[in-house]
Amino acid sequence: MPAIPTFRAEIDLVDCEVDGRIPDDLNGAFYRVGPDFQYPPKFPQNIPFDGEGHVSMFRFSAGRVDLKSRYVRTQRFKAQRRAGRAVFGMYRNPFTDDAGLESVSRGTANTTVLYHAGRLLALKEDSPPVAMDALTLETIDDYVTFGGKLSSRTFTAHPKIDPETGELIAFGYEAKGLGSNDVAIITIDRDGNLTRESWIKVPYVGMLHDFAVTQRHIAFLAIPMAFNLAQMKAGGVHFAWDSTLPSWFGVMRRHGDGSDLRWYKGPERCATHVMGAWSDGDKCYVDMDMAKKNQFPFFPNLHGEPFDPVGAAGVVTRLSVDLSKKSDAYDMKVLFPDNGVLPRQDDRYQTIPYRYGFMPTVDLSVPPHPAVTGRPFRPNNCYTKFDHATGRTQTCRAGNTVALQECCFAPKRPDAPEGDGYILGMAEQMLECNRSDLLILDTADLEAGPVATVRLPFRIYGQVHGWWVSANDLPAAA
Ligand code: V55
Numbered sequence: 001m002p003a004i005p006t007f008r009a010e011i012d013l014v015d016c017e018v019d020g021r022i023p024d025d026l027n028g029a030f031y032r033v034g035p036d037f038q039y040p041p042k043f044p045q046n047i048p049f050d051g052e053g054h055v056s057m058f059r060f061s062a063g064r065v066d067l068k069s070r071y072v073r074t075q076r077f078k079a080q081r082r083a084g085r086a087v088f089g090m091y092r093n094p095f096t097d098d099a100g101l102e103s104v105s106r107g108t109a110n111t112t113v114l115y116h117a118g119r120l121l122a123l124k125e126d127s128p129p130v131a132m133d134a135l136t137l138e139t140i141d142d143y144v145t146f147g148g149k150l151s152s153r154t155f156t157a158h159p160k161i162d163p164e165t166g167e168l169i170a171f172g173y174e175a176k177g178l179g180s181n182d183v184a185i186i187t188i189d190r191d192g193n194l195t196r197e198s199w200i201k202v203p204y205v206g207m208l209h210d211f212a213v214t215q216r217h218i219a220f221l222a223i224p225m226a227f228n229l230a231q232m233k234a235g236g237v238h239f240a241w242d243s244t245l246p247s248w249f250g251v252m253r254r255h256g257d258g259s260d261l262r263w264y265k266g267p268e269r270c271a272t273h274v275m276g277a278w279s280d281g282d283k284c285y286v287d288m289d290m291a292k293k294n295q296f297p298f299f300p301n302l303h304g305e306p307f308d309p310v311g312a313a314g315v316v317t318r319l320s321v322d323l324s325k326k327s328d329a330y331d332m333k334v335l336f337p338d339n340g341v342l343p344r345q346d347d348r349y350q351t352i353p354y355r356y357g358f359m360p361t362v363d364l365s366v367p368p369h370p371a372v373t374g375r376p377f378r379p380n381n382c383y384t385k386f387d388h389a390t391g392r393t394q395t396c397r398a399g400n401t402v403a404l405q406e407c408c409f410a411p412k413r414p415d416a417p418e419g420d421g422y423i424l425g426m427a428e429q430m431l432e433c434n435r436s437d438l439l440i441l442d443t444a445d446l447e448a449g450p451v452a453t454v455r456l457p458f459r460i461y462g463q464v465h466g467w468w469v470s471a472n473d474l475p476a477a478a
């Protein structure tokens, strides 16, 4: 296993170099977070998903852009800083930690940042949120319990925001402790108060990474990325892929107490992210990037199958059920042939019917560059816009020497029509020694390529997810 690259330095870069022109109507901040090991991992076989959360902010204003980054000061980060080395062991495995850390949160806050009720929340699905100041990126609360009201011990990295009410709807799995089959469903009102927590059980304990919230329903997809205690006790990671398990699609009324939850069966499938979801009466629709096999090369296949990169290719797939019917199985339909992962939408359309999705994809017609041989996957080298109304796509092809990270949508104005704006995404330039770019594309014409490219003088740590905040939603500078 090659050493995991780390970045470690916190950034204050004023007036980034820009190719092209930053659009006048791009005003606000693009936040991103990813794992960046604070110290060399305690065990060299640890996986990239266990690095400490490092948040960056590209602050756009009047055609200029500054970049700031700060590690999230999690309890774990602070304990390791005191020790001067990694004291937490393997990914989500407390059995591998140094002694005496039982009361310190293991959360790395490395998966998502989002802005709600005036603060940034940095999230990792094994622990409660960590709150940061949206302008200074200072950590202001390393263990958010919403005034003691959160009883779930975990909180997803994929809450949804209801555009009508401003509520944040979240869940936590393994919510009563390591390996528990309890899932909490949590509502936070627009002012940041926890107003509801209800509880359900899952058919088996496994990674519940994302979920779907519509105006009427809440839906989960349980996938065979199963909790594995024996593997953890042997010093391994939290999950292993059990190909003998089915997938289960669970749907409940959003405003109920969870007692009406129904699970619908499906075949072995991997799907981690929701593009968009909505309900039409008793029908609930959820679009995800779905693959047939384990998509994570660093979570082992339990039955010894080698990692299968073809089976791991995701395609935009619509899962649906009709709650008024008696069926025991969920329906699925592949909507587009493009291979990709990390779908997003115009986030103003979370929970309601939507038209446009965006996702990094792979252009299979371009031969792989020698720089990428040895990777389990071909890197994403395109950004694709999916139009569900016409079934058509538009693609920006960035060539075979870039690796693209997740992209994030920024509307041109708060009241711009759906999908009318920009997508922002980091590109690792594989042939330019250790450099990254932030690409900015106008969604009206992805094929035209970036309208602006923010050129960084270094290669920045990898991102998991990003979030756009318009200037008028940001707090006023102190
Ligand atoms: C994901 C990322 C994680 C994790 C579980 O699909 C799932 C993404 C960066 O950490 O712990």
Ligand code: FE
Binding pocket: 111, 157, 158, 209, 210, 273, 465
């Ligand atoms: Fe995610």
